[in-house]
Amino acid sequence: MRILILGAAGMIGAKLARKLITEGQLSDRAITALDLVDVQAPEISSTALPCQCRAVDVTQDGTLEELIAERPDVIFHLAAMVSAGAERDFEGGYRVNVDASRALFEAIRKAHMTDGYRPRVVFASSIAVYGAPLPDPIEDNHIRTPQTSYGTQKAIVELLLDDYTRRGFFDGIGLRLPTIVIRPGQPNAAASGFFSGILREPLAGLPSRLPVARDVTHWLASPRAAVRFLMHAAALDGAAVGHHRSLTMPGLCTTVAGQIEALERAAGPDAVALISDEPNTEIAAMIAAWPRSFSPDRALALGFEAEGSVDALISVYLEDDGPAKDAD
């Protein structure tokens, strides 16, 4: 099977690509080719299977048709402008997060009209489709009233995913990923970046700023879990998902204080002392409108699984990405 990853230079996309290369197969079918695409060419190679890395601007006309011409069996659509970026750049956010997604869906539809092509499309949505006032926990059938442009854009693509799937143009599944913790490497522009930073930086002996109050509660999963979610979605029986194609992924509900306690268990009080409270009203306001916890019953019934503790999130980070590896 041929697999296309849009957004393969991103943290999750690159981890997914490497995992697919390692496994060599997806749902018992051998992977014959891997197309890795991002606005900057991903730097991933494999001796085991044909792996093309390409720099592609998905907002440019015609680029998606070229990618779809290869008729990938599975498309992971992870390309996005992140939350704070889409909030700052209104036009850019809609262009990347809505228009490019629709251009992808249209390219697939036109291929479908030509020869019946009907790939599995796995779309990375977000819990930012939910906005206040929110119950706690949030049930699977709760209304999507996002309070950021990013969340609006993700909710729009979820609606398109349902309609294109209903029409039979492709077989789409959307995953509302929890906030991913611990993200390796440098902070990105996401408003939620500090949820990783307050663990990652102290684990490396570096200072970290906390822009929100310590009683802020959030919904987390590891990068490893996110990759597992995406691969599980790619292999899922579409008929079992039903009409509403987007699923809230399981995660771990914890407070910032709970994260810091786990940090202390893993790295001691000196690590905790590296965190400084530096309230940022803009970030705090965005986070306040975000969800805290979910009852992801549909996803659990379909076999998706996440970590159960912040200690596990820290262990996954230390095993997969931790400071020792960064120093390589």
Next chain:
Amino acid sequence: MRILILGAAGMIGAKLARKLITEGQLSDRAITALDLVDVQAPEISSTALPCQCRAVDVTQDGTLEELIAERPDVIFHLAAMVSAGAERDFEGGYRVNVDASRALFEAIRKAHMTDGYRPRVVFASSIAVYGAPLPDPIEDNHIRTPQTSYGTQKAIVELLLDDYTRRGFFDGIGLRLPTIVIRPGQPNAAASGFFSGILREPLAGLPSRLPVARDVTHWLASPRAAVRFLMHAAALDGAAVGHHRSLTMPGLCTTVAGQIEALERAAGPDAVALISDEPNTEIAAMIAAWPRSFSPDRALALGFEAEGSVDALISVYLEDDGPAKDAD
């Protein structure tokens, strides 16, 4: 104040225009100009106030910028491809119902960026944003999972309406109109057309086809109520609406059998005998995925009011549009 109606040649748009001309004011402000726009020029004139009727294809680049250049204080956005049409013509439905709406919102945003322009936008949404499985009644915070392309398109514009309003580009309010009964004149392409037809045709002594079972339940309001909803929305305090800008309008929950009983009360058994049951599986399937009844608490609290009986719907039709008037 200057008012723009997009879709002013449609049934509701024309009734709204005539009502505005009759009243001469909206929320205590005198109407100084009325721009009436549709794909075919509306045929409405007034001696009392300046009234421009224009044929405009809102899917053409630049047309909406021209209309917004006049800086209307209130914009009624009623232009749409109807449900069955959008289901048959996938590309056309998205072009008219999504792209033209977004082009309108973008034209307003650009004007806002230029001079702070910030009009009230009243958008005609639809109860088709809801799809099965549905509770009965449907609460205001129920998830929107439409099962038609039309409903998907309306739900997407509702999301855009919230985001553009949150950003301060305009002050939008969306109204999920019930199925409008009794529509005067000829049947249109809407799958819901028969809800009017089974009353309208027999009231004029004409035969009518019923494509669904008589126990089908639906949510109805008169054209007069729809016009009242739109005018009430135009005059509403935006702050009272909150972040989620679309409101399910109140209506009347009735079965097809209940409609037929009211027809018998109004026009006797001979009228009822003109209805023939001719099941249409395509229409029945669409209707089956539509909502039956609502608890429109937000709209009721904001002062929106609908009729309480099918008898009232028939009376409104006979007063405003009935067979006697058609014969003029």
